[in-house]
Amino acid sequence: MRGRRPLFVGNWKMFKTPEDTRAYVDAFRIMAAELVAQADIALAAPFVDLDALRVALEGSTIGIGAQDCFWEAEGAFTGEVSAPMLSALGVQYCIVGHSERREFFGETDETVSLKISALLGGNITPIVCVGETHAEHHAGTSFARVEQQLHGALGSLSDAERAAVVVAYEPVWAIGTGLACDAESADTIMNFIRRSAGGLDEARIIYGGSMKPANATALCAQPNIDGGLVGSASLDPAEFLSLISCGLQVLDAR
Ligand code: PGA
Numbered sequence: 001m002r003g004r005r006p007l008f009v010g011n012w013k014m015f016k017t018p019e020d021t022r023a024y025v026d027a028f029r030i031m032a033a034e035l036v037a038q039a040d041i042a043l044a045a046p047f048v049d050l051d052a053l054r055v056a057l058e059g060s061t062i063g064i065g066a067q068d069c070f071w072e073a074e075g076a077f078t079g080e081v082s083a084p085m086l087s088a089l090g091v092q093y094c095i096v097g098h099s100e101r102r103e104f105f106g107e108t109d110e111t112v113s114l115k116i117s118a119l120l121g122g123n124i125t126p127i128v129c130v131g132e133t134h135a136e137h138h139a140g141t142s143f144a145r146v147e148q149q150l151h152g153a154l155g156s157l158s159d160a161e162r163a164a165v166v167v168a169y170e171p172v173w174a175i176g177t178g179l180a181c182d183a184e185s186a187d188t189i190m191n192f193i194r195r196s197a198g199g200l201d202e203a204r205i206i207y208g209g210s211m212k213p214a215n216a217t218a219l220c221a222q223p224n225i226d227g228g229l230v231g232s233a234s235l236d237p238a239e240f241l242s243l244i245s246c247g248l249q250v251l252d253a254r
Contacts, residue, residue: 006039006220006251007166007204007227008244009065009093009127010234013100018052021045025056028237035241036061038248039227042093043234044127047081054090065093065127068101071114083115083122094119095229097129097153099172109152116153120161127166127229128153129208130193134173142171143192150197162199166206168229169193174209176231180219181209187222194224213242220247227251 016024025043032041044065045053053064070080086094096119097112112128119126130149132142146169154162169190171181180186186207194200207219208229219225227247234240 004202004204004226006248007042007206008039008240008247009042009044009063009095009168009206009227009229010240011044011065011067011095011098011208011229011231012046012049012235013067013231014046015235016045016049018049021049021052022056024237025053025062028241029057029060029062031237031241032060032062032244035244035248038252039244041244044093044095050086050089050091063092064090065095066091066124067095067098069094069096069115069119069124071111071118073118083118083124086124087122091124093125093127093166095127095129095168097149099129099131099133099170099175109149112149112153113156116157116165120157120164125164125166127168127206129168129170129229131170131172131175131209137171137173142189146189146193147196150193154197154199157199159199162197163202166204167193167197167200168206168208170208170229172209176210178210180211180215181207183215183218183222183225186219187224190222190224211243213239213246216243216246217249221250 042063042065096115101107116126130146132145136145204226206227207225211228212233
């Protein structure tokens with residue numbers, strides 16, 4: 001037994017309005033009723049949908065997630081949203097360092113680290129994304145890149161703080177391409193993540209990058225894969241629940 005509770009997080013990215021959110025949760029809640037006993041399940045939605053999620057999920061143990069936050073608590077930072085603001089909306093998880101934010105919005109290991117500290121201070125679980133690009137993958141520098149990202153993000157944290165984060169290994173070349181990393185290779189690098197950063201024995205490390213119902217069982221059967229950060233396959237409630245069921249066939253058995 002691994003003793004780590006499985007975790008599946010839907011990353012909706014920039015999809016769905018508050019109205020779409022309500023319709024999704026109406027279907028998802030009923031179908032997820034049995035699965036929530038076996039896993040932590042959360043939906044990471046755009047900021048504008050978080051209140052609709054909060055209302056629609058009232059009385060449910062399905063978690064509310066955000067996709068980014070700013071590290072200051074308040075101030076003259078036009079367009080930003082802080083960890084205390086997210087806490088006030090009942091947010092329990094927040095993705096940080098997603099490759100799309102690194103690529104399009106200038107996220108760096110340094111800003112990821114600041115955001116992690118702000119989130120931990122607000123009792124929100126950071127989901128810290130690391131992963132190599134296509135070029136790094138082919139150059140054979142995946143391990144070095146991931147180690148650098150981990151060091152930048154977690155280097156200043158205590159062991160207790162590290163145990164409270166979730167790390168998502170998301171090879172950039174697998175995100176949104178339909179081509180997931182093969183399960184054994186993902187496990188090898190996720191084992192490296194668990195060992196190299198220190199303090200991550202108890203932390204959950206989840207896989208992201210084209211996780212689907214068809215590959216979730218093989219991925220989750222690996223000893224270092226504790227669940228998934230799921231983009232496109234989370235946009236449809238039935239598909240996301242099918243993926244979670246496939247993962248839990250093996251996660252539950254260990
Ligand atoms: P994907 O996205 O499942 O669509 O590949 C995962 C992610 O970007 O978190």
